[in-house]
Amino acid sequence: xxxxxxxxxxxxxxxxxxxxxxxxxxxxxxxxxxxxxxxxxxxxxxxxxxxxxxxxxxxxxxxxxxxxxxxxxxxxxxxxxxxxxxxxxxxxxxxxxxxxxxxxxxxxxxxxxxxxxxxxxxxxxxxxxxxxxxxxxxxxxxxxxxxxxxxxxxxxxxxxxxxxxxxxxxxxxxxxxxxxxxxxxxxxxxxxxxxxxxxxxxxxxxxxxxxxxxxxxxxxxxxxxxxxxxxxxxxxxxxxxxxxxxxxxxxxxxxxxxxxxxxxxxxxxxxxxxxxxxxxxxxxxxxxxxxxxxxxxxxxxxxxxxxxxxxxx
Numbered sequence: 166x167x168x169x170x171x172x173x174x175x176x177x178x179x180x181x182x183x184x185x186x187x188x189x190x191x192x193x194x195x196x197x198x199x200x201x202x203x204x205x206x207x208x209x210x211x212x213x214x215x216x217x218x219x220x221x222x223x224x225x226x227x228x229x230x231x232x233x234x235x236x237x238x239x240x241x242x243x244x245x246x247x248x249x250x251x252x253x254x255x256x257x258x259x260x261x262x263x264x265x266x267x268x269x270x271x272x273x274x275x276x277x278x279x280x281x282x283x284x285x286x287x288x289x290x291x292x293x294x295x296x297x298x299x300x301x302x303x304x305x306x307x308x309x310x311x312x313x314x315x316x317x318x319x320x321x322x323x324x325x326x327x328x329x330x331x332x333x334x335x336x337x338x339x340x341x342x343x344x345x346x347x348x349x350x351x352x353x354x355x356x357x358x359x360x361x362x363x364x365x366x367x368x369x370x371x372x373x374x375x376x377x378x379x380x381x382x383x384x385x386x387x388x389x390x391x392x393x394x395x396x397x398x399x400x401x402x403x404x405x406x407x408x409x410x411x412x413x414x415x416x417x418x419x420x421x422x423x424x425x426x427x428x429x430x431x432x433x434x435x436x437x438x439x440x441x442x443x444x445x446x447x448x449x450x451x452x453x454x455x456x457x458x459x460x461x462x463x464x465x466x467x468x469x470x471x472x473x474x475x476x477x478x
Contacts, residue, residue: 183345195252202245208453209234237449240274264347273323280315283377290384334358
């Protein structure tokens with residue numbers, strides 16, 4: 166009981182240890198994160214503008230891509246500005262309410278990423294394996310309904326995690342988080358009270374996180390089987406090219422996330438903190454480049470948008 170009281174009266178904030186404690190390295194990371202954040206916001210905003218301004222791109226695949234770009238902007242905005250402000254202010258603390266709020270949006274946007282990537286894989290599967298039924302199956306109503314369901318489920322899942330985390334107690338002597346943001350995984354590690362309910366919920370969340378990945382894998386196995394049946398090499402290459410950008414993003418996102426979180430919280434290290442930068446910052450930054458450089462329709466649309474802008478000026 167005394168440990169619980171210690172939390173209520175003592176812990177009003179946590180200390181974010183970040184990636185390094187070296188002042189010179191922190192200065193380098195400040196400019197690095199600032200540049201990556203600006204590129205992320207600019208790149209994903211460009212994707213949204215390009216798709217929104219070209220009727221040819223008003224298809225289910227690009228509808229999901231707009232949502233993914235918006236989520237990526239929100240995902241990084243939830244984390245990076247706080248890191249930058251802390252550096253400028255010279256303080257590395259985060260208040261308890263801010264910590265839970267950051268964790269809520271982190272889990273919500275991470276789940277949205279997985280759901281959207283799965284929806285995009287399903288879209289590619291129907292387009293390649295059942296082309297004649299594509300417009301019958303993948304309708305605008307289905308896309309809007311799926312997106313609404315994804316946003317709602319992500320918010321509810323995150324809310325449950327946050328409420329369960331709020332019931333934990335934290336000792337004043339253990340308020341350091343080995344990260345640059347509030348991670349539910351690490352908050353369980355430093356909690357003084359029983360975390361078994363949270364751990365069970367976390368395992369359920371892992372299953373829910375991996376389920377879309379399984380759907381993506383099955384979809385691409387079916388796609389690969391169908392494409393290999395195409396007699397012409399040109400046809401096979403064209404079919405694979407429509408999936409390559411999405412497959413690259415899926416590999417980058419799931420590869421780093423699963424590499425960090427499939428192990429127990431106690432094994433979390435500084436190397437894992439660096440690895441999380443890949444899916445929290447690097448992947449959202451690279452998504453616009455992957456989709457625009459490896460997708461002919463996007464390249465043409467971006468070119469037309471910039472040529473239109475130069476003519477108007």
